[in-house]
Amino acid sequence: MIQQTKISLRNTGSIDPLSIDDYIAAGGFQAFEKALRQDPGQVISELESSGLRGRGGGGFPAGMKVKFTDKADRPFDGMKYVVCNADEGEPGTYKDRVIMEQDPHIMIEGMLIAAYAIQAQKGYIYIRGEYIDSIRKVEQALKNSYDKGYLGKDIKGSDFSLDLEVRLGAGSYLCGEELTLLESLEGKRGYPRIKPPFPANEGVFRKPTLINNVETFALMPWIISEGSEAFKAMGTEKSPGTKIFTISGDIEKPGYYEVVMGTTLRELIELAGGMKDGADFQAAILGGAAGTFVNASVLDTPMGFDTLKEVGATLGSGAVMVMDPSRSLYDMMASILDFFAHESCGKCVPCRVGTTLLVNMWKDVRQRRNGNRTEMLEKMEEEAEYMQETSLCPLGGSPIIPIRSAVQYFKNEF
Ligand SMILES: Cc1cc2nc3c(=O)[nH]c(=O)nc-3n(C[C@H](O)[C@H](O)[C@H](O)COP(=O)(O)O)c2cc1C
Ligand code: SF4
Numbered sequence: 304m305i306q307q308t309k310i311s312l313r314n315t316g317s318i319d320p321l322s323i324d325d326y327i328a329a330g331g332f333q334a335f336e337k338a339l340r341q342d343p344g345q346v347i348s349e350l351e352s353s354g355l356r357g358r359g360g361g362g363f364p365a366g367m368k369v370k371f372t373d374k375a376d377r378p379f380d381g382m383k384y385v386v387c388n389a390d391e392g393e394p395g396t397y398k399d400r401v402i403m404e405q406d407p408h409i410m411i412e413g414m415l416i417a418a419y420a421i422q423a424q425k426g427y428i429y430i431r432g433e434y435i436d437s438i439r440k441v442e443q444a445l446k447n448s449y450d451k452g453y454l455g456k457d458i459k460g461s462d463f464s465l466d467l468e469v470r471l472g473a474g475s476y477l478c479g480e481e482l483t484l485l486e487s488l489e490g491k492r493g494y495p496r497i498k499p500p501f502p503a504n505e506g507v508f509r510k511p512t513l514i515n516n517v518e519t520f521a522l523m524p525w526i527i528s529e530g531s532e533a534f535k536a537m538g539t540e541k542s543p544g545t546k547i548f549t550i551s552g553d554i555e556k557p558g559y560y561e562v563v564m565g566t567t568l569r570e571l572i573e574l575a576g577g578m579k580d581g582a583d584f585q586a587a588i589l590g591g592a593a594g595t596f597v598n599a600s601v602l603d604t605p606m607g608f609d610t611l612k613e614v615g616a617t618l619g620s621g622a623v624m625v626m627d628p629s630r631s632l633y634d635m636m637a638s639i640l641d642f643f644a645h646e647s648c649g650k651c652v653p654c655r656v657g658t659t660l661l662v663n664m665w666k667d668v669r670q671r672r673n674g675n676r677t678e679m680l681e682k683m684e685e686e687a688e689y690m691q692e693t694s695l696c697p698l699g700g701s702p703i704i705p706i707r708s709a710v711q712y713f714k715n716e717f
């Protein structure tokens with residue numbers, strides 16, 4: 304049976320999360336001190352050649368983003384920022400919380416490495432307000448890091464300085480979207496900004512900003528200490544390294560598992576103790592609400608960003624919700640569509656009206672009203688595609704993802 308390979312979770316369960324001495328004794332901050340001895344350009348090259356892709360859902364090459372922020376083409380008066388996206392709003396996802404609750408210093412070390420690479424002097428950790436324990440532990444870890452000289456002015460005798468502080472979200476799914484997050488972080492209403500400009504050029508307070516997910520930052524210390532080649536030796540060609548999957552639903556041992564990229568869904572379910580009470584597998588949703596429905600034909604597909612895309616599925620944030628045949632796919636889809644209607648900020652018409660329209664269309668599909676089912680599903684796809692093309696931000700483009708996959712894999716079930 305496949306085993307876990309722990310990089311971002313390597314200290315969880317074995318150290319006291321509130322003790323920086325424990326973290327240091329486990330090798331903590333050595334990667335950052337190694338980075339400090341190098342030229343920032345070398346650190347950027349190492350991150351780039353590792354092939355690390357963002358773990359927040361989009362899978363954008365992390366090293367490339369660091370490079371873009373380093374080479375920001377806007378005037379910025381020497382101010383650059385690093386921001387950690389700890390909003391974790393995607394349904395079924397709870398990995399960032401595990402890192403923050405069990406090893407918050409690893410995220411801070413990753414932020415230090417990235418900040419050094421782009422020479423940022425200031426950073427924020429934007430945590431969802433409901434994550435009380437994460438907030439408490441990250442705040443303590445920040446205090447520890449200041450006390451030990453890993454944050455603040457002229458860190459460890461260098462001329463590199465960094466200040467980090469926590470900012471809280473207030474429960475809006477949309478505020479996990481990077482540009483909306485930056486608006487919220489600045490104290491404004493959580494409405495999205497139009498892209499471009501991207502955060503690398505104009506981020507928080509309109510200055511160049513590197514924004515990454517908690518897990519992405521937590522992988523950086525290992526890459527710097529062990530080298531990009533070692534990272535690339537794990538996982539798939541286009542999705543190297545490890546990934547934390549949060550698996551829930553009809554399985555024996557729901558929870559979080561860090562495994563190499565390319566692990567199959569079958570192997571992951573087996574690692575999580577198999578289907579609950581030995582039931583058959585009916586379906587899984589991969590990647591949360593903005594994710595995809597898959598059937599048993601995907602059980603043996605290696606899970607990586609590209610390999611799943613090839614079969615019309617998504618890796619997303621690593622959320623995996625497993626359903627046995629007793630679960631209603633109708634109910635699942637209805638709950639996803641309700642979620643989008645609830646979380647739409649209402650700023651643009653296609654999404655404000657479209658998300659509610661989809662909820663009603665799905666009720667029609669369920670009750671077999673207004674035409675035959677195939678035509679009704681096609682109409683829903685059309686509507687969701689139209690939303691994707693015309694909405695202001697990616698949330699309006701999200702409902703097409705579960706709808707298209709449900710049609711692809713379960714057309715005959717509806
Ligand atoms: C509606 C929406 C919600 C999102 N929520 C989150 C979130 O909670 N956490 C996160 O890390 N990324 C989230 N993202 C992705 C971010 O916009 C962004 O891609 C991410 O912070 C980049 O970090 P990464 O490159 O390390 O993945 C969301 C995107 C969208 C469109
Ligand atoms: S797409 Fe939806 S969430 Fe995004 S701006 Fe428009 S209404 Fe708001």
